[in-house]
Amino acid sequence: MYRYDEFDAQIVRDRVNQFRGQVERRLAGELLEDEFKPLRLQNGVYLQLHAYMLRVAIPYGQLNPRQLRQLARIARDYDKGYGHWTTRQNIQFNWVALKDIPDVLDLLADVEMHAIQTSGNCIRNTTTDHFAGAAADEVMDPRPWCEIIRQWSTFHPEFAFLPRKFKIAVTAAGHDRAAIRVHDIGLHMRERGGQVGFEVHVGGGQGRTPHIAAKVADFVPEGELLDYLEAIMRVYNRFGRRDNKYKARIKILVSETGEEAFRDLVEAEFEAQREAEKIALPQAEIERIHAYFAPPELAGKPATSAAFERAKAADPGFALWADANLHPHKQAGYASVTVSHKPVGGIAGDATDRQMMVVAHLAEAYGHEDIRVSHAQNLILPHVALDDMYEVYRELDAAGLATANESLISDMIVCPGLDYCNLANARSIPVGQAIAREFASLEDQADIGQLHINISGCINACGHHHVGHIGILGVDRKGEEFYQITFGGRADEKASIGQIAGPGLRAEDVPPALKRVVERYRALRTEKAERFIDVVERLGTEPFKEALYAAD
Amino acid sequence: MPLIKNGAEIENVWSFVPDEAELSPDGCVVVTLTRLLSQADLLLARNTAVGVRLMPEDDPHLLAEHLDRLGLIEISFPKYTDGRGYSQAQLLRRRLGYSGELRAVGHVLRDQILYMNRSGFDAFETARADLPSVLEAMSEFSSFYQPAADGARSVFAARHVGSQEG
Ligand code: HEM
Ligand code: SF4
Numbered sequence: 001m002y003r004y005d006e007f008d009a010q011i012v013r014d015r016v017n018q019f020r021g022q023v024e025r026r027l028a029g030e031l032l033e034d035e036f037k038p039l040r041l042q043n044g045v046y047l048q049l050h051a052y053m054l055r056v057a058i059p060y061g062q063l064n065p066r067q068l069r070q071l072a073r074i075a076r077d078y079d080k081g082y083g084h085w086t087t088r089q090n091i092q093f094n095w096v097a098l099k100d101i102p103d104v105l106d107l108l109a110d111v112e113m114h115a116i117q118t119s120g121n122c123i124r125n126t127t128t129d130h131f132a133g134a135a136a137d138e139v140m141d142p143r144p145w146c147e148i149i150r151q152w153s154t155f156h157p158e159f160a161f162l163p164r165k166f167k168i169a170v171t172a173a174g175h176d177r178a179a180i181r182v183h184d185i186g187l188h189m190r191e192r193g194g195q196v197g198f199e200v201h202v203g204g205g206q207g208r209t210p211h212i213a214a215k216v217a218d219f220v221p222e223g224e225l226l227d228y229l230e231a232i233m234r235v236y237n238r239f240g241r242r243d244n245k246y247k248a249r250i251k252i253l254v255s256e257t258g259e260e261a262f263r264d265l266v267e268a269e270f271e272a273q274r275e276a277e278k279i280a281l282p283q284a285e286i287e288r289i290h291a292y293f294a295p296p297e298l299a300g301k302p303a304t305s306a307a308f309e310r311a312k313a314a315d316p317g318f319a320l321w322a323d324a325n326l327h328p329h330k331q332a333g334y335a336s337v338t339v340s341h342k343p344v345g346g347i348a349g350d351a352t353d354r355q356m357m358v359v360a361h362l363a364e365a366y367g368h369e370d371i372r373v374s375h376a377q378n379l380i381l382p383h384v385a386l387d388d389m390y391e392v393y394r395e396l397d398a399a400g401l402a403t404a405n406e407s408l409i410s411d412m413i414v415c416p417g418l419d420y421c422n423l424a425n426a427r428s429i430p431v432g433q434a435i436a437r438e439f440a441s442l443e444d445q446a447d448i449g450q451l452h453i454n455i456s457g458c459i460n461a462c463g464h465h466h467v468g469h470i471g472i473l474g475v476d477r478k479g480e481e482f483y484q485i486t487f488g489g490r491a492d493e494k495a496s497i498g499q500i501a502g503p504g505l506r507a508e509d510v511p512p513a514l515k516r517v518v519e520r521y522r523a524l525r526t527e528k529a530e531r532f533i534d535v536v537e538r539l540g541t542e543p544f545k546e547a548l549y550a551a552d
Numbered sequence: 553m554p555l556i557k558n559g560a561e562i563e564n565v566w567s568f569v570p571d572e573a574e575l576s577p578d579g580c581v582v583v584t585l586t587r588l589l590s591q592a593d594l595l596l597a598r599n600t601a602v603g604v605r606l607m608p609e610d611d612p613h614l615l616a617e618h619l620d621r622l623g624l625i626e627i628s629f630p631k632y633t634d635g636r637g638y639s640q641a642q643l644l645r646r647r648l649g650y651s652g653e654l655r656a657v658g659h660v661l662r663d664q665i666l667y668m669n670r671s672g673f674d675a676f677e678t679a680r681a682d683l684p685s686v687l688e689a690m691s692e693f694s695s696f697y698q699p700a701a702d703g704a705r706s707v708f709a710a711r712h713v714g715s716q717e718g
Contacts, residue, residue, distance in 0.1 A: 007707045155693070158642050242634055285711060288712075
C-alpha cells in the first residue's frame with residue numbers, strides 16, 4: 001500500500017496546523033459561521049442534527065492495521081465507542097467536539113491519514129473496487145491511479161469551489177464493483193496494444209435526478225489522464241449551474257448541454273492545452289507510485305485446502321459463511337473475506353472500537369496487513385489463505401462480524417433516515433431491520449442468492465435506492481411515512497435506475513410485500529444461478545409489481 | 553479597502569466605473585467587459601491606463617486581442633463560494649499569456665487567498681484580511697502536488713529532480 005514520503009507527510013501536517021488556526025479564529029469569533037463553513041467542510045466537518053460529525057478519508061478504501069487501530073482509538077476517546085463505514089469507503093465519527101477536531105486530525109496524521117476534501121464542493125475521495133489487487137477477474141490494479149488522482153486533486157487551487165461536490169470512481173475489472181456509472185466521473189481501466197488507458201464516463205449520479213453517466217472517451221492513455229481530467233473539471237467549473245444547488249452536479253450540465261456538445265467542450269478544452277499547461281507527470285513518478293502496490297508475497301498453495309474442507313464439513317455455520325462471504329482470489333489457495341457489518345437487527349456499517357481492534361489483529365495475523373472498506377459498508381480482508389480461514393471465521397464470529405450475508409438480501413445499504421437526519425421524510429433503519437427479520441434464515445437467504453436492497457429516507461438517495469435491485473424510498477404523504485419500491489436498479493457494468501412499481505406502502509406492509517416478490521422470483525427463475533436481477537432483465541418488472549401489490 | 557500586492561500593501565490608483573456611469577476623461581479606470589468590448593478603440597486610445605473587471609460568467613478569451621494594452625484585470629468574486637474566477641485566472645495566465653496585474657476583488661477572504669495566488673492572482677483587494685494574515689495564509693503550505701499558474705514546482709516533479717524526466 002502507498003506510504004507517505006516527506007512531501008505527503010508535510011502537506012498533511014500543514015493542513016492540520018492550518019485547520020487548527022481556522023478553528024481558533026472561529027471560536028474567537030473572527031470567522032463567521034458562514035465563512036467557516038466551507039473551510040470545515042473541506043476538512044470533513046459537518047454540523048448535524050445532534051453534533052459535529054467528522055468524516056475521515058480512507059483513500060480508495062484501503063487501511064493497514066495500524067491505521068485501523070488508530071480509528072478505534074479515536075472512536076473510543078473522542079466518540080461514543082463506534083464509527084460508521086460509509087458508502088464512499090470512508091469512516092464517519094458522529095460525536096466529536098469541534099475543539100477536539102484538530103487533535104483528532106493530528107492523530108490521523110500520525111498514521112498517514114487525513115480528512116481532506118471528504119466534504120465540500122471539491123473533488124472528494126476517489127473510490128474503487130474493494131477487491132482491487134486481489135480479485136481474480138481484474139485486468140490490472142486500479143489503486144496506483146487512484147493514489148495519483150488523490151494527490152493531483154488534493155488542494156487543487158482551481159477546483160476547490162466547484163458548483164457542487166465531485167466524485168471519481170475507478171475500476172479495472174470486467175465486473176464493475178465500484179459503481180463507476182453513477183459517479184461524476186467513472187474511469188474504466190483498459191489495456192490496448194500494450195498501453196494502459198481509461199474509458200471515461202461523465203455525469204452519473206443519484207440524488208433527486210438520477211443519471212447513468214455518458215461515455216465521453218473510449219481510451220485516454222494513462223500519460224494523458226490527469227490533463228484530460230483537468231479539461232473535464234474546467235468545463236464543469238466554468239459552465240456548471242450555480243443558481244440552484246439541486247441542478248449544480250455535473251450530471252445536469254451533461255444532460256442540459258447534451259452528451260455530444262459536452263464531449264465537444266471537453267475535447268476543445270483538452271486540445272487547447274498548451275505544452276506548459278500539461279501536468280507532465282514524470283514516468284518515474286508513475287513507476288514510483290506503482291511500486292507501492294506490488295502484490296503481497298503469498299506462499300504458493302494448492303487450490304483446495306484440506307483444513308478448510310474439514311472445517312466446512314464439521315461446522316455448518318462456517319460452511320454457510322464460507323459460501324457467502326469469500327470472493328475468488330487471483331492466487332490459488334487464497335480468498336478475499338467480507339467482514340459483514342450487517343448483523344440481523346443491527347445498524348448497517350456501524351463498527352465498535354473493539355470490532356476494529358479484532359479486524360486489525362486478523363489482518364496482521366492472517367491478512368498481509370491489508371484491510372479494505374467496501375461501498376456496501378463492510379470491511380474486506382483481501383488476502384487470506386484458505387488454510388487459515390476457520391481461525392479467521394471464529395474470531396470474527398466471536399466479535400459479531402461473521403454474518404453470512406455478503407450481497408444477500410440482508411446485506412442492505414441503509415441511510416440514517418429520520419432517526420438521525422434532519423432532511424428525512426421517513427425512517428430507514430427500522431424498515432431495514434424489519435426486512436432482515438422477515439428473511440432471518442441465512443439458509444433461506446443463501447437460496448435466494450444475490451439481491452441488493454437499498455433504502456433511503458428521502459430523495460437525496462444517500463442509501464443508493466435508485467441502484468438497488470430492489471430500492472426503497474421513504475416519502476411523506478400528509479405527515480405519514482410511506483415507502484416507494486423500485487425494481488431493476490443496478491450499479492454495475494449494466495448500470496440502470498430502478499423503475500417505480502406504483503403507490504407507496506406503509507412500513508408494516510413492506511416486509512410481507514417483499515416476501516411475495518421474492519417468492520415470485522423463486523418461482524420464475526430457471527435455475528438457482530439466475531439471480532433476481534437476471535430475471536428482471538429477462539422478464540421485466542411486471543411480475544414483481546404484481547406480486548408486490550398481491551396482498552389478500 | 554486594503555489592497556495587497558506582491559507581499560505589500562499598496563495604494564489603489566484605479567477606480568471602477570459601472571456601465572451606467574460616465575467615464576471621467578482622466579485617471580485609471582476599470583470598466584466592465586461589455587463596455588470594453590463595445591468601446592475598445594476609444595478606451596484603449598486613452599492617455600491613462602485602462603483596466604477591465606470580469607464577472608464570473610465572463611469569458612476571458614474575449615480579452616485575447618486586448619491583453620497587451622490592459623493595465624489591470626480584476627476578477628470579481630460576488631460570493632467567495634463561486635469558484636469560476638479561479639478558472640478565469642488560470643486561463644488568462646497560462647492559456648492566454650497575460651502577465652500584467654491580476655486582482656481579486658469582491659468577497660475575498662483570507663483562506664481563499666492561497667488558492668487565488670496559485671491560480672495566478674498577484675493582487676487582492678480585501679476588507680476581511682490584513683497584510684500579516686494574508687502573508688500567513690500564503691505560507692501555510694510548504695509544497696503543492698499539482699502545477700498551477702504560480703509556476704511553483706509540483707511535488708510530482710520535485711520528487712524526481714535530477715532524474716531524466718525531472
Ligand atoms: C445524517 C445526516 C445526513 C444528511 C443530512 C445527509 C444529506 C445528504 C444530502 C443533502 C445529499 C444530497 C447531496 C446532493 O445534492 O447531491 C446526500 C447525498 C449522499 N449522502 Fe448523505 N446525508 C447524511 C448522512 C449520510 C450517511 C450516513 C451516508 C453514508 C452512509 C451518506 C451518503 C451519501 C451519499 C453516498 C450521497 C450521494 C448520492 C449521490 O451520488 O448523489 N449520507 N446526503
Ligand atoms: S437519504 Fe435523505 S434521509 Fe437518508 S441520510 Fe440522506 S438526506 Fe438523510
